[in-house]
Amino acid sequence: VTHARLRPASLATDGASVRIIDQRALPAALVERDLRTLDEVVDAIATLAVRGAPAIGVCAVAGVAVAMRGYAASSRAVFLRELDDVAARVTAVRPTAVNLAWAVARAVRRAHATDGDGGAILGALQAEAHAVEHDDVAMSRAIGQHALQLLDNPVRALTHCNTGALATAGGGTALAAIYAAHAAGRDVAVYATETRPLLQGARLTAWELQQAGVPVTVLADGAAASLLRLGTVTSVLVGADRIAANGDVANKIGTYALALAAATHGVPFYVLAPKSTVDADSADGRAIPIELRAREELARCGTVPILPDGVAVWNPAFDITPASLVTAIVTDSGVHRPPYRFADT
């Protein structure tokens, strides 16, 4: 990746805030904000100021550390009781992306395993927030390297939503493969679906690929099947918000339609995600809860009303792509091929 590392969410050195890039303002402006309270952290995740399963995890753990700062002088018992409440509240904000629950649970485990009173445990939480961010960058690097063996030269990849620097601690998941191929000197170009309703493909993926010097072409979600029929796309690369034990994949709404079209036209369909996105407790896609989001996301585009008053919407944030349509799943552990049988990692 040729640009300096973006840091979508990061615990400030003094532990008093989560410094985020407010992704709602992109591509018009690169706005950084400091979240200083639990309410601000919850709001940032709920409104998609911070989004992307890995980035949400990083932000949530940092947010827990910030929220617990007021309990540094508390007893161990009070601190841990309050921590459980804070953790439960953050975890509930977005139900599908399992990385949120995974990262918060990891921090809670470390807190319980740390001796001493509130001050000592707070220090451990802060260290864990930095560790989660650090590990996420390493995860991206590993995914990118593993994925190189799946990509041809030239690479003409179709991607969906944003799975890049902005969706992680800075390295990407599906876009980590693009950045790795670009860095390796391959001829890389990306087709990005705009990804309605919140346009993460148009606003975020196009922006960060442009910053990195990777050629990118944006298309409407509905145009992707036609593009795949043309035969110029060498692979479809998407991320995941949760992967079931059998390889069924929950990802941004619209992914399933891409997988159907890719299968029809014989284009490899790859899912790239941290191994923390695998949820061995979900036997298959039916076990994964799908978040339904607000009418407002479809009723307006920016400030422009596009829907008559009173008209209903159906606005699921994610869909399930069955494992049978997934050519391979790339995690930081390596390349997984069907039949997928993920156990606890």
Add this chain to the structure above:
Amino acid sequence: VTHARLRPASLATDGASVRIIDQRALPAALVERDLRTLDEVVDAIATLAVRGAPAIGVCAVAGVAVAMRGYAASSRAVFLRELDDVAARVTAVRPTAVNLAWAVARAVRRAHATDGDGGAILGALQAEAHAVEHDDVAMSRAIGQHALQLLDNPVRALTHCNTGALATAGGGTALAAIYAAHAAGRDVAVYATETRPLLQGARLTAWELQQAGVPVTVLADGAAASLLRLGTVTSVLVGADRIAANGDVANKIGTYALALAAATHGVPFYVLAPKSTVDADSADGRAIPIELRAREELARCGTVPILPDGVAVWNPAFDITPASLVTAIVTDSGVHRPPYRFADT
């Protein structure tokens, strides 16, 4: 249909203008405009102030009659020569929707078949403009009646783009079936994809169904495959901009993805269009030119910029759905089943 007939494009009684509903302003406002010159007619069709294959045909013929008004005192030879120029210019505005070329050719044929000088031929053109509009209303009624045999009760239809009153002279194509089922007392509800980039589903279909008292739920284009998997949709109903002799269908971008998902989940996929949409000269979908539209349609939503400056787009207005995915094609002639073999109509 329970609302008074909308007239998206109609030659004024005095022959001096085409009265249109400017569909760019919906759903915020119902704006009518009078187009008094060929330039205004061309601009209205090019910018989708009037859109929908049948409505474009109606508008184009009325526009030709308005444009030729200045030649009422001309000789027959001068009038017919000028008419050929005007007809060629209007026909070129949108290449995929064959109804535009069909309607204009029909008017030109009638002009050549009319005796007398400019004044007499102008009268024939004006009569033809009214006839095209009148015939289009009858076409919608016939499609609606033929389609009833394909629909269950209750009807839970998924549709794409706008194929209703606003896409025709007032009766609809795919939505003619919905209106007929609603008028027949069936339990009807519609799922409408918003239809990026110009949001004809959200802005136009939702609006006119709401006006007609038909329950409608809007979803992102990318959510349709998930909806079809749920099993609640009883049929997919779409229009067409051109139908090849073998039954391949050119329709609004995104239609092909719906057809793939419908086939996967065993949901009948019906195409409803006037027989004038059938182009026997196109042997199959490869013969149909696909209009590429401006970057601006994807770069902005209303006035809100959603794409970084300098990022490329691929913006085809239509896609091709292969005949193998089409359960039946309903025209004003009746219900056609595969294998499709359309000859000149």
